Amino acid sequence: MEYQYGNDKNYEDFASGRVLHNYKGITNFPARLAQEIFGRCLKYSHKKSDICLYDCCCGGGYMLTVLGFMNVQIISEIIGSDINPDAVYKAQNNLELLHTDGLNKRMEQIRELSREYGKESHEEALQSAIKLHKKLEGSNIITRVFTANVFENLILNKTPDIIITDVPYGEIVTWEGADNGNIDLLLDSLYSICNNETVIGICMDKSQKNTNDKFQRLEKQQIGKRRFEILKRR
Template identity: 35%
Template sequence: MEYRYEAEPRSYEDYASGRVLLNAQGTTAFPVRLASEIYQQGKAYLANKGRTSGYTLYDPCCGGAHLLTSIGIRHGGDLKRVVGSDVDQRVLDIAARNLAMVNPDGMQTRIVQLQELVQAYGKSSHQEAVESAERLLALVEQRNRTVDVQCCIYDAIGQPSSSAVLDELNGQVDFVFTDVPYGDIVQWSADSADPIGRLLGNLMPRLAPVSVVAIVADKKQSVDHLAFRRLKKLKVGKRQIVFLELNK
């Protein structure tokens, strides 16, 4: 895959899972460079359709929200709202704590926690984490405004059901970006011959008239739904990234 927006070599270690951002056991951390590239390609599509900022970004399989948080920190100036949902209640506490760091207050709280670890244990890794958090704080402070962040429990491939958080999103989501379950670490909550098709069907009521869906999946998985049109498909290693929009 050609990197159009993250072409310059740089370090992303400040975003490493378990450094400043918290690691949720049993989940995976998505590569930050790739996440930023995918986000910016989706943003370019929205901009071409006249939607240039104030996006609502939603991840229906958020896990510990490492992907959403890294996007929120790097690109929060574009965003009005960031929402994550997951079927596993155990990871949502970590997701909420990570998403809080999209805004200055949450990052400052994390810096205090890391400074306490430095004082208690004196480890160089904790001091390096403080320095990373301070750099990330500088990024989120540049926005001069906060992003609304929320997460909730929801089965993305289950039967459609009500959710106080997600029902407020109906017709409002500009950008869906999700790394769906595959492999041995993370799996779907239920057996289904076409889990991504069910996911897309459940997303339909949430999407704004102008919106884009970016799904990252294993190359063997089918990413298709009759109500959606494929915009493009990219390949990176064992992953495929499929961009879709609702059929008009």
């Protein structure tokens, strides 16, 4: 796959643990690939601004937060949910960084660490935070996270324009809340919260298959051990 939207730039400002929080046992997602999937979804979306973005397996919210910073001018709302309440708490902490108050608090935390330990990494983190702070100027992204099993009666109170999700692959995290969770069941669940305009970018590994005929496949791409598909309801 050739990148079309995830530029070959330096993504170190988004490195996990630098400004965005890094949590043990919680997986992240490559920032460049997230931006590529978002760009491709946006290409198929009839809406190009005021986007409501949802991730139904948001983990610690790393991907959602990175996408928020990179697309601050066109995303107006970010919603995340996960079956694991601890992950949801962590996602909340990461998504707070998309609000000036939350980022100011994080900057103060980094300054304190820098005063206490005087490490170069803290100074670098502060420089990254200043750049991220600039990105937020004039923005007002609404963020919301909640605990939910994606296989059970999802209620969102809003139809998302774009859903991007990175499902469990079974190495670090596995499906929970269903005896045999799979992509087809996940799509059955998402069907009810989408309309015909919602674009879904779903990232999985090579062993996972989508055979759900309620959705049409707009794209199928492979990158390393990951695959992603872009779908819309039929």
